[in-house]
Amino acid sequence: MAWFKKTRKPMAAPAKEKASRVPEGLWVKCPGCAQAIYNKDLAANFNVCPKCGHHFRLNATERLRMLFDGTWTEYDKDLVSTDPLVFTDTKPYKARLKAGIESTGMKDAVIVAAGSIDRIPTVVASMEYGFIGGSMGVVVGEKIARGIERAIAGRTPIVIVCCSGGARMMEGALSLMQMAKVCAALARLDRAGLPFISVLTDPTTGGVTASFAMLGDVNIAEPKALIGFAGPRVIEQTIRQKLPEGFQRSEFLLDHGMLDMVVDRRELKDVITRLLRFAGRPAGAIAPVAVEAVPGS
Numbered sequence: 001m002a003w004f005k006k007t008r009k010p011m012a013a014p015a016k017e018k019a020s021r022v023p024e025g026l027w028v029k030c031p032g033c034a035q036a037i038y039n040k041d042l043a044a045n046f047n048v049c050p051k052c053g054h055h056f057r058l059n060a061t062e063r064l065r066m067l068f069d070g071t072w073t074e075y076d077k078d079l080v081s082t083d084p085l086v087f088t089d090t091k092p093y094k095a096r097l098k099a100g101i102e103s104t105g106m107k108d109a110v111i112v113a114a115g116s117i118d119r120i121p122t123v124v125a126s127m128e129y130g131f132i133g134g135s136m137g138v139v140v141g142e143k144i145a146r147g148i149e150r151a152i153a154g155r156t157p158i159v160i161v162c163c164s165g166g167a168r169m170m171e172g173a174l175s176l177m178q179m180a181k182v183c184a185a186l187a188r189l190d191r192a193g194l195p196f197i198s199v200l201t202d203p204t205t206g207g208v209t210a211s212f213a214m215l216g217d218v219n220i221a222e223p224k225a226l227i228g229f230a231g232p233r234v235i236e237q238t239i240r241q242k243l244p245e246g247f248q249r250s251e252f253l254l255d256h257g258m259l260d261m262v263v264d265r266r267e268l269k270d271v272i273t274r275l276l277r278f279a280g281r282p283a284g285a286i287a288p289v290a291v292e293a294v295p296g297s
């Protein structure tokens with residue numbers, strides 16, 4: 001049985017957003033400058049428009065390829081959601097999971113892997129927007145928390161690349177608990193004296209922003225990324241005021257002290273490397289992280 005029944009006409013869908021993913025085909029029209037870009041040029045440029053610097057979205061694997069020096073070891077690849085609430089909205093949650101698995105080839109919305117960034121052994125968690133909007137359910141929370149535990153056990157830093165619509169409502173309160181779980185793991189990482197760099201990409205919203213995304217020792221965002229808790233429409237309706245230009249975009253948040261830096265994707269790896277070197281190589285780092293079991297699990 002469905003949890004909700006729509007008796008009234010559903011709300012009209014908002015005006016179609018500009019495509020932020022790279023569409024299929026030989027040429028792509030950039031939503032930033034409206035110029036045609038050769039698809040291969042875009043791929044060679046980390047999906048950043050060579051003409052205006054518009055950042056197209058990267059998927060989780062492309063992100064790891066961009067950050068790591070070479071190959072990486074993926075962890076907890078086979079964790080899958082059990083649909084604990086047997087949730088159905090307009091579609092059963094099971095069907096959404098199946099569609100996500102088919103379209104991304106991943107079992108849930110994050111890849112957690114260990115590798116090296118400019119020879120520094122590091123754990124990276126990379127979120128995948130293509131899987132139910134990068135939403136954080138039990139599996140995402142568990143994989144990230146385990147990734148942090150692995151970083152602690154291996155004495156390495158962790159980088160989390162956020163790209164998420166927030167907590168996964170189809171898992172109800174269980175998805176909200178992931179916020180606390182991941183934050184608690186980050187507190188242990190902090191006590192162990194290990195750095196956490198948070199990379200906020202377009203979009204980072206809801207329960208992800210409200211928990212670990214903002215807890216980095218350094219919070220870095222990509223240019224013009226949407227970062228916020230509630231959406232601008234909801235805020236405008238609540239406070240009955242027009243929001244300022246550029247509200248909830250990286251540059252605005254940087255100006256207002258919510259972020260430490262806004263970094264062009266083409267320089268992101270260099271900046272992260274410099275930050276990790278600045279934080280100092282943790283004593284006893286193992287290369288690569290060779291941890292089989294998660295402590296306490």
Ligand SMILES: [Zn+2]
Pocket residue numbers: 030031032033034035049050051052053054
């Ligand atoms: Zn452009």
